[in-house]
Amino acid sequence: xxxxxxxxITLLLLALLGWAGWSILHxxxxxxxxxVVTTNLPLYAVGSFPADQRWRPLLWMAALITLTLLxxxxxxxxxxxxxxxxxxxxMAPLGLWLLAGGLGLLPVGxxxxxxxxxxxxxxxxxxxxxxxxxxLLALGxxxxxxxxxWSSAAYIExxxxxxxxxxxxFGQLLIPLFLPPGLEINRVLRAVVAFALFAAAYIAEDVRGxxxxxxxxxxxxxxxxxxxxxxxxQLVVLPQALRVALPSLTNQAVGLLQNxxxxxILGLVELLGISRSLLANPAFIGRxxxxxxxxxxxxxxxxxxxxLLARHLEVQLDPARSAS
Amino acid sequence: MRQRRLLVQVGVAALLIxxxxxxxxxxxxxxxxxxxxxGFGWLGRPAGFxxxxxxxxxxxxxxxxxxxxxxxxxxxxxxxxxxxLATGLGVAAGAARSSNNRLLRSLAAGxxxxxxxxxxxxxxxxxxxxxFLGLPSVPIGGLIRLSNQGIQLLGLNLSVEFCAxxxxxxxxxxxxxxxxxxxxINAVPxxxxxxxxxxxxxxxxxxRRIVLPQALPAILPALTSQYLNLAxxxxxxxxxxxxxxxxxxxxxxxxxxxxxxxxxxxxxxFLLLNLLISGGMAAFNRAVLGRLNRSR
Amino acid sequence: MTVAIxxxxxxxxxxxxxxxxxxxxxxxxxxEVLVVMGPSGSGKSTLIRTFNGLESLDxxxxxxxxxxxxxxxxxxxxxxxxxxxGMVFQQFNLFPHLSILDNITLAxxxxxxxxxxxxxxxxMDLLDQMGIREQAHKYPAQLSGGQQQRxxxxxxxxxxxxxxxxxxxxxxxxxxxxxxVLDAMRQLAKGGMTMVVVTHELGFAREVAxxxxxxxxxxxxxxxxxETFFSNAREERSRRFLNQMQx
Numbered sequence: 001x002x003x004x005x006x007x008x009i010t011l012l013l014l015a016l017l018g019w020a021g022w023s024i025l026h027x028x029x030x031x032x033x034x035x036v037v038t039t040n041l042p043l044y045a046v047g048s049f050p051a052d053q054r055w056r057p058l059l060w061m062a063a064l065i066t067l068t069l070l071x072x073x074x075x076x077x078x079x080x081x082x083x084x085x086x087x088x089x090x091m092a093p094l095g096l097w098l099l100a101g102g103l104g105l106l107p108v109g110x111x112x113x114x115x116x117x118x119x120x121x122x123x124x125x126x127x128x129x130x131x132x133x134x135x136l137l138a139l140g141x142x143x144x145x146x147x148x149x150w151s152s153a154a155y156i157e158x159x160x161x162x163x164x165x166x167x168x169x170f171g172q173l174l175i176p177l178f179l180p181p182g183l184e185i186n187r188v189l190r191a192v193v194a195f196a197l198f199a200a201a202y203i204a205e206d207v208r209g210x211x212x213x214x215x216x217x218x219x220x221x222x223x224x225x226x227x228x229x230x231x232x233x234q235l236v237v238l239p240q241a242l243r244v245a246l247p248s249l250t251n252q253a254v255g256l257l258q259n260x261x262x263x264x265i266l267g268l269v270e271l272l273g274i275s276r277s278l279l280a281n282p283a284f285i286g287r288x289x290x291x292x293x294x295x296x297x298x299x300x301x302x303x304x305x306x307x308l309l310a311r312h313l314e315v316q317l318d319p320a321r322s323a324s
Numbered sequence: 325m326r327q328r329r330l331l332v333q334v335g336v337a338a339l340l341i342x343x344x345x346x347x348x349x350x351x352x353x354x355x356x357x358x359x360x361x362x363g364f365g366w367l368g369r370p371a372g373f374x375x376x377x378x379x380x381x382x383x384x385x386x387x388x389x390x391x392x393x394x395x396x397x398x399x400x401x402x403x404x405x406x407x408x409l410a411t412g413l414g415v416a417a418g419a420a421r422s423s424n425n426r427l428l429r430s431l432a433a434g435x436x437x438x439x440x441x442x443x444x445x446x447x448x449x450x451x452x453x454x455x456f457l458g459l460p461s462v463p464i465g466g467l468i469r470l471s472n473q474g475i476q477l478l479g480l481n482l483s484v485e486f487c488a489x490x491x492x493x494x495x496x497x498x499x500x501x502x503x504x505x506x507x508x509i510n511a512v513p514x515x516x517x518x519x520x521x522x523x524x525x526x527x528x529x530x531x532r533r534i535v536l537p538q539a540l541p542a543i544l545p546a547l548t549s550q551y552l553n554l555a556x557x558x559x560x561x562x563x564x565x566x567x568x569x570x571x572x573x574x575x576x577x578x579x580x581x582x583x584x585x586x587x588x589x590x591x592x593x594f595l596l597l598n599l600l601i602s603g604g605m606a607a608f609n610r611a612v613l614g615r616l617n618r619s620r
Numbered sequence: 621m622t623v624a625i626x627x628x629x630x631x632x633x634x635x636x637x638x639x640x641x642x643x644x645x646x647x648x649x650x651x652e653v654l655v656v657m658g659p660s661g662s663g664k665s666t667l668i669r670t671f672n673g674l675e676s677l678d679x680x681x682x683x684x685x686x687x688x689x690x691x692x693x694x695x696x697x698x699x700x701x702x703x704x705x706g707m708v709f710q711q712f713n714l715f716p717h718l719s720i721l722d723n724i725t726l727a728x729x730x731x732x733x734x735x736x737x738x739x740x741x742x743x744m745d746l747l748d749q750m751g752i753r754e755q756a757h758k759y760p761a762q763l764s765g766g767q768q769q770r771x772x773x774x775x776x777x778x779x780x781x782x783x784x785x786x787x788x789x790x791x792x793x794x795x796x797x798x799x800x801v802l803d804a805m806r807q808l809a810k811g812g813m814t815m816v817v818v819t820h821e822l823g824f825a826r827e828v829a830x831x832x833x834x835x836x837x838x839x840x841x842x843x844x845x846x847e848t849f850f851s852n853a854r855e856e857r858s859r860r861f862l863n864q865m866q867x
Contacts, residue, residue, distance in 0.1 A: 006425050013427050147333045151340055158591070161598050163556040166570060166590055173583045177354045178347045221713035224672055225727035225779065226703040235726060239717050258443035265445070265563055272446060288453040296442045296450075303441040317717075 027289075036287040037294045040278055044298070047114015047269050049099075053106060056098040057117040064091060064120065068305055072312055092124050110188040114269035116298065118188070122260040122270060126195035127253060133196060134203025135238070141208055152204070159201030165262050167198045172266055191263050199256055206252060210245030211237065243317050250310035254303045261299075271295060351584070358581070366580050367392075373575055375567045377483050388576055395572030396593060402486060402568065403555050403597070406493040410554060411547075413494055414501020419531055421506045432502065439499035445560050447496055452488035452564040459484075485566035489558065497554045504546045508539035540612050548605040555597050569593055624650045624685060624783050624814045625671060631679030632666055632838075640666040642838035643680070648783075653815045655825040655846075658835035659861060664818045667835070668785045671816065672705045673698035685782055703731065706776030710788040712768040714760035714775070720747070721756045724775045732779065739778070746774040750804055766797030770804050777808075784808065786817040822865055826850055834858045 037044075046057040067087060074080055099121065101107035113121070140152030159167070171194025172187065179185070185193075214237055222236040223229075242249075264273035275291050278284055284291075355361060371391040374384050379397040382390060420432035439447070461471035469476040474483045512535050520530035559570035570590065577586040625648040632641040640663045648654050656664045669675040671684055673693075682689040684701050714723050724743040728734045734742075747753045750770040752763075760768055769789055776784060786805065790798045802824050809815055809828045819825065825832050825846055832849040834841045834857070842855050853859045 009425050010427050013431060017431075145329060145333045145336065147337045147340075151336075161594050162591055163559040163570065163594065165559045165562070166573075166587070166594075169574065170583065170587045173577070174587065177583065178350050180350050180353075217709065217711060217713045218715065220674055221709060221715070224674065224702050224705075224707045225775070226699060226731040227727060228699070231730055235730065236715055240715075243717065254441070261443040261445045262560070265560075272443070288450070292446060292450045292454060295446055299443055299446065300438070300441045307441075 036284040060095045060098045110186045118270040123257045125192040129196035130199035133200035137204035138207035156201045206245045206248040210241035213244045395569040399569040409494040410497035413498030417502035418505025436499045444496045448492040451492045456484040489561045508543035512538045626683040629680040639838045652830045655829040656818045662835040663838040705783045706781035707785040712772045765793045766800045769801045783814045
């Protein structure tokens, strides 16, 4: 009886898969026109960056890809391995310099930033801001001082209650209102700040989970060695807590990358935004499926690469890995 | 020691108040410059814009408040339907991942792996522009009628926008729920499976009556946070032109320039919505745990 | 003979009026090994945890190496004591994210500002002394319980403490691992270290202790030399406890 049901399900699924496969094949052979992707590759990569300066964002992305491959498949030890973390940290300022220019490079306004470059920059920039802020909020929420505890908790809970799109929208709208008149910050920076303020609340909860997982005896053991409260936190508690929180922090990072697409609604031409403007071009009208499939593939690759890197970091940091 | 703690607290409080005062001061200066005060009187003025989808009678001459209420109801509609469908899909996919059928298992795994690595917004656009706007007009058995104008289901008229948002949210949230359900099922000791099998119970019955009830206490808290996510994510409806609460707020703010008040209203609405969802889940949680405890 | 620790009428109460310490008075001389015994819940762990400020006091006063602790002492006094008093816990409490060597050198480098090379040299000597030199570059999770506890002892010794506190150091160990830890402690006692040891190991107490103190319900029942305590305890409660332990 059960066996027959099993076979029935298998047959049904095979039929469905066959039909889907045939439709896709048919569409690929007859319907699809990939020119909307192939002729616009530079736009997807760097947006409307001045053509003669395109090498700058492209160089940055090439460096990122090389670094990713090197980290995942490079030598397991030696000087390359030792310098990798530093090089990763240097990527953010390097990217900013290559995009914005100055110091010998032609300045390029943020208006011309776009495509995958902008997506990665938004992710990296807001992540770099959100992580320290999130850690501070988590520590604040666990503080013995009521004022600190309440204000951190209030911030975290409020931020987690509202949708991201609202935070981003009001970030664009409200940040200028709260700044002194005359001081203006550009759209990209406003977006980065809004993303970071939002993500920090979620990161704080993940870090708090990590902090809760560290037994109080670890604090005791560190304290009786004469370490100061700050040293106990910095040398013993936080390193362990962050390691515990790493898998959920990875999810946050992947989520952050995906959520940068929301800036398309607010008019930034990151990866999704540039595609929307391409689809509005009469030459490519109706080519939704090609563009969306292409985008899905790019996002999928980027997210998977991030998840792989994080997994790699987890293994690297695992104290139980054989040290021999 | 006690004095120092007090001092630190006063310092933190002073810093926060100072920061807040600075922000509010800047805000006041900016509001005076732009000639806008703060207030909610504008809520009574006619909205002047049309809404494509209204659960209750609405005309552009109605007030902003009424327009926002309509948006609220539209949000509620898509969230409620999304919660039910995503739960169904998620439980089915999660259960499929512990199925004996290898094809079913790998299909469910593929679904989760694909959906979770692609932005929801992109998925929504796909459902709207490719799946629903691309629909040919086909009647199915007289009761259901699909077309790129909408879906007629037993006399119920569903707009394409609503369907796209609903399907997008369902498929996206379903993948996360599937992971939660799988985790919950895996947490039930293997001995329980062997026990019901040895009693001659079928796989489906055993899953429904033995395994899932035991997995529930572990599943429910994570499920609540997914429900809250679904509610928050429903605001992406604006990308496909579905007139939900956020979309109406957005239009209202653009027309009136009342960003602060609009943000406060939106914040309040979502706090209420979150309270509704987590309150409902807490009650459900208590009921389930109560039943489990009684039966022990 | 100078006094290392002097406790006067210590009181520590938990919620619902339970008194973990109910007027404990004692002295520990320099170079002395004091073994504290008693049934679980008798307050012996609470007592030695007050010696380095892990437990606060509700009444009475402590003089540890000339530093005073009482119900209102400052955090600074506690840190002063902790730099000069080492402690070993029942559950080892090594730092799982640091290698054995880093576990031992952390405090010497960060608290005592010693040079890294010197701290590592000293750590290797201590590991040698504990018989686990070859484990230096492993992580705690890769060691047996007995090895971990010996690392914990080395970690405490790396700060060159004047007093060592042991809180049931062998209770979490497999029976066949107990001896290696006791041997290390025995060696330490022979070297003249001032030690306060909470333990159920009768053999260790009989052989190593200068005095044995028996506690019950937060009070000191009796303090004797081991010979007297084990063969001719004064109090009925002590005799009953010893009877139970020997069966």
